[in-house]
Amino acid sequence: MRALSILILPILLVLPRPAQAADAPRPCAAPQHRQFDFWIGEWDVRTPDGKTAGTNRITGILGGCGLQENWTGAGGTVGTSLNIYDAARALWHQTWIDSTGSLLLLDGAFRDGRMVLSGTTRSAKGGTTTDRITWEPLAGGDVRQLWEQSSDGGASWTVAFDGRYTRRH
DSSP: OHHHHHHHHHHHHHSOOHHHHHHSOOTTOSGGGGTTGGGOEEEEEEOTTSOEEEEEEEEEEGGGTEEEEEEEETTSOEEEEEEEEETTTTEEEEEEEETTOOEEEEEEEEETTEEEEEEEEEOTTSOEEEEEEEEEEOGGGOEEEEEEEESSTTSSOEEEEEEEEEEOO
8 A cells, every 4th residue: 555655646746736727827818819719610611603612610729729620622622720829929820731732831910800821832843822811700700711822922913712601500
């Protein structure tokens, strides 16, 4: 019995006492961590002409420290993203991957009521493309996602995707 006590005592000493755990600040409690919460939900996504683009499920994860996206496109492409407010850099970051092998690394901020993230990718041929994605909450609870691309350093932009998110019932 004494040997068991000697083994258990060190473990008990390192476990937080209930009062200590309750008093600890939550790591992602700052208001900036809630800026993208308008996107949380289960969504039907349509293009501007009303065609179904796919469905998307965005959930808060890790005690509110991040968002995870799970996309299913009408054409069969699936993808996921992880999103986090990086307090050290005072900006948002998204890592997107999908079933076509695409990878996007985006950074940006919430400003003027919209989340705007951008990043640059390099093609197999050596060219670069700048991606800029904007999420904007709309009246009635919908969200618009506009994905634009530039291959000339931002001098001109083309629309890669324009989707309206409507909450699933």
